[in-house]
Amino acid sequence: MEISKREEEYLETIYILHKNKGIIRVKDIAKMMRVKPPSVVDALKKLNEKGLVEYEKYDRILLTEKGKEIAETTYSKHLLLTQFFIDILGIPPEIAEHDACQFEHYVSEITVQRIREFAQFIQEQCPYVLKQFIKEKLAENQKK
Structure with missing residues (x-):
């Protein structure tokens, strides 16, 4: 269907x-x-x-x-993407929420799984590098 x-x-x-x-x-x-x-x-x-x-x-x-x-699958993609955009990419929450809402309908399950795995990997293996990246992005956002 x-x-x-x-x-x-x-x-x-x-x-x-x-x-x-x-x-x-x-x-x-x-x-x-x-x-x-x-x-x-x-x-x-x-x-x-x-x-x-x-x-x-x-x-x-x-x-x-x-x-x-279908709704649960879509919603779980939404939550994952929102958190990925905020926690890994340093996107402001309101933009991350909007982008996740758009993106969730077009991304495949394999991509969602890889994003989940990548987020877990980067948070576990490179927490300092991730914190530095987020800190820089937050500083950039505040300048705009």
């Missing part, structure tokens, strides 16, 4: 809202994704047809097992 990057974003948003609030409403998804409620309803209908969410108008919104699996 082929799902679009946008559909991945919807699944991830539903997953995050469920984790944080428990109850998921169309207006919450719309607010978080900065779209209009009718767009959310259209997306939910498509995701429902693909068996990724359970959705009935004016009823609860739930991820199916397959939808949850």
Whole structure:
């Protein structure tokens, strides 16, 4: 089954809202994704047809097992990339968050695994070099 990057974003948003609030409403998804409620309803209908969410108008919104699996994978990529950008590359958190959100939908699992392994390696083997690099990047960011 082929799902679009946008559909991945919807699944991830539903997953995050469920984790944080428990109850998921169309207006919450719309607010978080900065779209209009009718767009959310259209997306939910498509995701429902693909068996990724359970959705009935004016009823609860739930991820199916397959939808949850896709959402968890996307969200874990997001967390890893955000931390990598901040902790290893010294990117300011708000930029790292935005970039991770874009990047997570296009990066393969093998790349994610290598980033994870590289981050672990560099933190364990070269902590001093990493600290120096981050210190320099933070100084550069403060000058801008």
